[in-house]
Amino acid sequence: MSQIPNSIEARDKAFQMHPLVNLREHEKIGSLVIDRGEGVYVFDTEGKRYFEGLAGLWSVAVGFGEKRLAAVAKAQMEKLAYYHLFSYKTHGPSVELAEKLINIAPVPMSKVHFTSSGSEANDLVVKLCWYRSNALGKPEKKKVIGRTKGYHGVTIASGSITGLARNHASFDLPLDRMRHTHCPDFDTMAEPGESEVAFSKRMASELEKLILEEGPETIAAFFGEPVMGSGGVYVPPETYWQEIQAVLKKYDILLVADEVITGFGRTGNWFGTETFGMQPDVMVISKQMASSYMPIAAVLMSENFYAPIADESDRIGVFGHGFTASGHPVATAVALENIKIIEERDLVGNCRTLAPRFLGHLDALSRHPRVKLKRGIGMIGALELHPDGEPGMAGTAMAAAALEEGVIGRAVGDAFCLCPPLIITAEEVDQMFAAVGRALDRLA
Structure with missing residues (x-):
């Protein structure tokens, strides 16, 4: 085997088989390396902060870095x-x-x-x-x-x-x-x-x-x-x-x-x-x-x-x-x-309280020219985009644009999905959707 560069990115491409990717494409482009997490945010190895808009994989209710756990x-x-x-x-x-x-x-x-x-x-x-x-x-x-x-x-x-x-x-x-x-x-x-x-x-x-x-x-x-x-x-x-x-x-x-x-x-x-x-x-x-x-x-x-x-x-x-x-x-x-x-922190109640705000932002963005419709309840939702070229790829383009704006979401066909940690605040909901709006503008 030829000498592998010592970076985590290079070693990841060389040694690890990832889920839900084009494996040959991964060998070329590699992965974004997430280094640490704090609250509703994660940070890559370059120090860039991302709003974790999918709570990891629909799952990190209490946010990242919870010391009690x-x-x-x-x-x-x-x-x-x-x-x-x-x-x-x-x-x-x-x-x-x-x-x-x-x-x-x-x-x-x-x-x-x-x-x-x-x-x-x-x-x-x-x-x-x-x-x-x-x-x-x-x-x-x-x-x-x-x-x-x-x-x-x-x-x-x-x-x-x-x-x-x-x-x-x-x-x-x-x-x-x-x-x-x-x-x-x-x-x-x-x-x-x-x-x-x-x-x-x-x-x-x-x-x-x-x-x-x-x-x-x-x-x-x-x-x-x-x-x-x-x-x-x-x-x-x-x-x-x-x-x-x-x-x-x-x-x-x-x-x-x-x-x-x-x-x-x-x-x-x-x-x-x-x-x-x-x-x-x-x-x-x-x-x-x-x-x-x-x-x-x-x-x-x-x-x-x-x-x-x-x-x-x-x-x-x-x-x-x-x-x-x-x-x-x-x-x-x-x-x-x-x-x-x-x-103790009534995170279920926090979801109920902030759901109208979360869903209101989804509704507002559904009027964007790139968006076909929206779906959601509580604090889980999706924006279905109009296909641009090959059907089923609009969500991937949107996820890439959102990543540039510092938001991690999930692409599913032509949909872009969001499901933030339940510890999210009203201000953070507003900030997340502002960034998602900027990502939509990148696609326009």
């Missing part, structure tokens, strides 16, 4: 850096966090199982659905329905439920047990003169048609984000979840609420499930649970979901699943402290 991680690492939950073992932090999650869950839940990521958690839920169907003597009830533009992860099962072509192409996905129904994109899919209520009824009718075509007895579960995040921030129209849930109940199909992005305050309530009146059998949470300071996710399940699984494990003699890091003591301790910070 660092202190808890240090203390737990010194006391018990690692232990597992296999073979009838446990430890304090995992028990305390599980109890806390059951207590704050918006609907009655019975048990919590920890993983290290949302992808792992959703993958596990699929396994549990299959296991449960077998336990109930319904071995044919194994299909799972997701939605186009939905995102549930990148493992084989969760990536199959995900409804994005970029996560399927050349991976031989989706699995043949997975099906997809429509994304509830009212802005572009509504028929002339169709109300949100009528549109939602049509979406539910399309779901029912799919269920009947497949056979209700073959379908185990429906996975849905309360607000579709990584696919481009699609907010469900009026009565959507009520209509969808009625169909699922009619055919005895489980509802899995993927709260990985919406959980812990993003929509102005603790959970998106509350915001939209959902009654899920299972909830999957991650990201803002620990503000991504540690890799952790959790599956919350109702007693109705859990009981057949427990009975089956008793029949077999063991529940044959587990991850080395499930309920990791440092991760669970950090998550518990992170939730305490969200409560």
Whole structure:
């Protein structure tokens, strides 16, 4: 191997394979190296400050550089850096966090199982659905329905439920047990003169048609984000979840609420499930649970979901699943402290208070000549841009312009997405959107 320059940028290109990039392009242009974070900002190795408008990856609720989380991680690492939950073992932090999650869950839940990521958690839920169907003597009830533009992860099962072509192409996905129904994109899919209520009824009718075509007895579960995040921030129209849930109940199909992005305050309530009146059998949470300071996710399940699984494990003699890091003591301790910070500083209330300001800025920018429409709720939103040249590339151009103006957002096709840390202030909301406006002007 030829001599590699000593810079972190050069070594990154030489040795690291990155997610969600054109790998050959990365070998040419490399990466922006983020060196440190403070509050709602991150800084590169040249000292340039960026407003982290996506909270990392939709996740850093309490902002960067929170010393309380660092202190808890240090203390737990010194006391018990690692232990597992296999073979009838446990430890304090995992028990305390599980109890806390059951207590704050918006609907009655019975048990919590920890993983290290949302992808792992959703993958596990699929396994549990299959296991449960077998336990109930319904071995044919194994299909799972997701939605186009939905995102549930990148493992084989969760990536199959995900409804994005970029996560399927050349991976031989989706699995043949997975099906997809429509994304509830009212802005572009509504028929002339169709109300949100009528549109939602049509979406539910399309779901029912799919269920009947497949056979209700073959379908185990429906996975849905309360607000579709990584696919481009699609907010469900009026009565959507009520209509969808009625169909699922009619055919005895489980509802899995993927709260990985919406959980812990993003929509102005603790959970998106509350915001939209959902009654899920299972909830999957991650990201803002620990503000991504540690890799952790959790599956919350109702007693109705859990009981057949427990009975089956008793029949077999063991529940044959587990991850080395499930309920990791440092991760669970950090998550518990992170939730305490969200409560003490009323960051959910801060989201509710600032949401009109955040959404008002989105609305104002939607009148910019480069913007086609806007979407948002709470403090998560997207600007859909008019294509300029090849469709699906306007968001990338906008993200590059925003980076020049000191704002990090997320490009999804022709959309530019924002989801700032929940500690954001009114002044910082104004400053962030002023910079986004300047970025739009760069594109004009």
